[in-house]
Amino acid sequence: MHIPDGYLSPTTCATLYAASTPFWYTALKRVREKLSTRLVPLLSVCAAFSFVIMMFNVPLPGGTTGHAVGMGVTTIVLGPWASMLAISVALLIQAIFFGDGGITTFGANCFNMAIVGSLVSYFVYTTVSGRSGITSPRRVFAAALAGYIAINVAALCAGIEFGIQPIFFHDATGSPLYAPYSLGIAVPAMMLGHLTFAGLAECIISGGVIAWLQHSNVALLKATMPTDDLALGGGWRLTRPFWIGLAALMIATPLGLLAAGTAWGEWGPDDFEKPEVRQEMAAASNQIAPPEKVPSGMERLASTWTAPFPDYAPSFLKSASLGYILSAMMGIGLVIVVGLFGERVIRLGKPEVKPNMAS
Secondary structure: OOOOOOOOOHHHHHHHHHHHHHHHHHHHHHHHHHOOHHHHHHHHHHHHHHHHHOOOOEEOOOOOEEOOOOHHHHHHHHOHHHHHHHHHHHHHHHHHHHOOOOOOOHHHHHHHHHHHHHHHHHHHHHHHHOOOOOOOHHHHHHHHHHHHHHHHHHHHHHHHHHHOHHHHOEOOOOOEOOOOOOHHHHHHHHHHHHHHHHHHHHHHHHHHHHHHHHHHOHHHHHHHOOOOOOOOOOHHHHOHHHHHHHHHHHHHHHHHHOOOOOOOOOOOHHHHHOHHHHHHHHHOOOOOOOOOOOOHHHHHHOOOOOOOOHHHOOOOOOOHHHHHHHHHHHHHHHHHHHHHHHHHHHHHHOOOOOOOOOO
């Protein structure tokens, strides 16, 4: 669901940036009001978790690939507003440094995964879990269902955004300027993979992590309890088990390289000229061949930004596995830097409490 530069028109990109901005503003405002500096590490670890989990590609029907997002876990641990920020930070780092998702389409990717994903996760989880106890098995089921539904709603949004491009944005001959496949192809292509393997991955991760936290660190589940909010504390020490788990995931990231193929809708402009990739596109798109030439608008916007480490493959490393691990380390490190900066900003913004000097 990382829509690259060139697949959406400037009008679509601007619209989705505008749609995302009020949510970002409200999220920042709410986090500033409720989230103490002791909880900034929790936001950081959730952003890092989302970043790493998206590196684990799974094979999808049609020969493409997909991945979980971690939106269920992040929303349950942080609540929906802080989750929007955490996933947005992960997506921003992916786009800028690794070319996973575009700069012009950053607003769209955040709208789909960070905003819609978080809101749907929160609604499903709180509705299904009700007022059950924090360690109730019902909450594990609610988390799994929330993750599954949320990633599919996010995929549906992406499919619609892809599918409207040839309807509204084409040249005088009717040739698409950006994403070339219509709604009738784009939506089923996106949904097939997410209703099956990618959705199942999100489902298992969401339910599994929440079940683990129920036994190892139940304090991390209080944000979405009916009687709690983001005011709990604990700092970096509270999140230690999460960081240990992230270290294990980071070492295992090369497993994400085992899934062959490209995610649907993430082919580059040069792929339109490669016969083997064109066959892959057609196989994943109901046997409808892509245009003979790369859409002109896509070709123009695709070069908007050149990431320093595209495809999580630093050029100075010959080993793809080592490059993937190093990219994960870099991503986590960048998330921590953003978290420490945010912690400092929050601390500076808080009024200093002076001791009572009255006698």
